[in-house]
Amino acid sequence: GENVEQHPSTLSVQEGDSAVIKCTYSDSASNYFPWYKQELGKRPQLIIDIRSNVGEKKDQRIAVTLNKTAKHFSLHITETQPEDSAVYFCAATSYAHTDKLIFGTGTRLQVFP
């Protein structure tokens, strides 16, 4: 079955710096890759997603890139702000087989003012 690995587990940056979180997946049939943000004590919420027919997607300060050959995808946050501090989860699924999302283990991002 699908396996998703996420790195790093923790990431500390200064406000204004960029942050990059990387994930790899195992199922070459995977074609949907969402990123969720979970603030302390809150529910996970989708912040951006990408499908396998696209190599990059941007939404203001966040962007996701996908390399299908290498089976990895990354989240990029530019001009980080303290409110970006949260746990970020990547996920992957193959709609050809299932609606399941397989989540990575999460990255705790801390942005220091």
Next chain:
Amino acid sequence: DAGVIQSPRHEVTEMGQEVTLRCKPISGHNSLFWYRQTMMRGLELLIYFNNNVPIDDSGMPEDRFSAKMPNASFSTLKIQPSEPRDSAVYFCASSPTQGVSYEQYFGPGTRLTVT
């Protein structure tokens, strides 16, 4: 729209007791997912339904766990008997489309503590 609704928000129970968690998905969504989140194991999918039918229950830890979806607007996750290792946050999520991977909308979660 009120979003995905879960109840109770917090549950404290003694080992051996039955626990029932409830979820109301977003109206019109036809997929429903139950997740368990712990520090040690992260976010785990327990079971998911499509059009009220269980599709994949491979994540259900053991026979003590059961889930039902009697209609499109209600689902339950039951643990009987409960054990301290079941302590976790249980999330319900719903998604609008069968067969195509769209956003999953999570409920606020139920924090379960088994003493």
